[in-house]
């Protein structure tokens with residue numbers, strides 16, 4: 001359950017946060033597939049509580065396991081999964097089964113269902129109060145029992161040790177597997193017992209016929225472990241991959257200038273990160289881009305220069321399975337996706353002629369630098385880091401075998417030096433400032449001599465990356 005099942009020569013999971021299924025299907029066909037992305041993570045797909053002013057977080061408050069949200073219904077979802085698989089892009093679903101919706105009194109769901117919270121009654125599953133833990137609040141993160149059996153921010157806490165609850169969860173997940181999904185993000189895994197999750201995962205079907213026979217679903221579990229708490233990320237790695245929040249924090253700190261880049265030479269387990277195959281990595285996610293683990297250190301689209309460097313490093317370095325955040329613009333943390341003020345329907349991203357998004361969507365995955373580095377990662381797959389160079393401070397460079405070369409300059413001034421690129425002689429397009437288009441580079445062109453050397457100028461707070469797939 002550690003294999004993401006990417007098609008060959010594809011990598012990266014794009015979290016198309018709050019996108020509608022119809023738009024995701026089109027994005028798979030027109031952009032993600034042609035540009036080498038591995039898969040998409042969709043926001044929770046099952047019926048959620050309608051919360052006043054439609055904040056993004058309402059999708060973490062389930063009402064039932066019927067597939068109907070502002071992203072679309074079951075039909076839309078199935079069509080999307082088929083279309084994405086057909087063009088070689090996998091789909092991963094965010095699964096919220098630690099808890100159900102909170103509220104006072106009756107709560108209405110996105111599919112017309114209701115719940116009555118004082119009775120912990122969710123008739124469209126159905127769940128009643130016997131399926132939940134006793135009400136208590138999580139205050140003490142040094143107490144694993146409290147973390148697992150009490151309520152996260154007041155959300156009624158399901159008891160996954162019960163056979164009935166396990167069956168409801170397994171049935172929901174197996175239905176999605178049979179539709180063709182490749183795996184799951186397990187929301188709030190830290191708040192569930194590893195043993196209960198193990199029983200649930202073991203009952204999951206093998207993947208559908210879009211996959212090799214006998215394939216197991218990819219599982220990545222959200223466990224925030226920055227140290228100093230009772231629950232450890234290592235408790236979950238035998239079950240599946242784990243979201244590595246320490247990666248997000250440390251990479252952000254480094255490219256924010258709070259830790260010298262030269263230390264990244266030992267990036268990986270020496271930093272206290274999980275072994276690579278267990279590690280789902282990201283610069284920011286939908287939570288910590290607004291608040292939460294890592295807080296103000298976390299880099300996001302709001303700091304584009306530093307953010308691009310951090311994402312480029314993540315994709316240039318072989319460690320982990322990378323996930324790219326694709327956001328909507330927000331001014332306050334609870335702000336929901338762009339929506340029509342009267343109908344509250346989500347407004348689709350509109351794609352401009354230069355390939356970027358508008359209508360309130362950031363579409364980081366469409367930034368030239370980020371998509372360029374997806375191409376880089378695919379090209380250098382399996383090649384080791386070689387020829388590490390640094391200036392003993394905030395400029396670093398390395399090769400990936402003899403297929404790729406990348407240099408990062410997080411100094412206040414431009415840098416110009418002769419580098420050993422490990423590449424064969426010829427002209428290459430920098431995939432950060434532009435791309436290869438026919439026989440020309442739309443950005444910087446890098447010429448490498450017969451000794452693999454090249455004089456390269458890197459602007460302050462930027463990156464230059466070249467690979468054998470962008471040779472002209």
Ligand code: LM2
Nearest residue numbers: 057058059060061096102103153154155187188189222287
């Ligand atoms: C997660 N991982 O463990 C998600 O990644 C995170 O986004 C979810 O929190 C959380 N677990 C629960 O699924 C978000 C959000 C919270 C929000 C909850 C529930 O960060 O702020 O809580 O979703 O929608 C909100 C209110 C909170 C209130 C709660 C219950 O912010 O003040 O607590 O609803 O009504 C009384």
Ligand code: CA
Nearest residue numbers: 148149157191
């Ligand atoms: Ca729990």
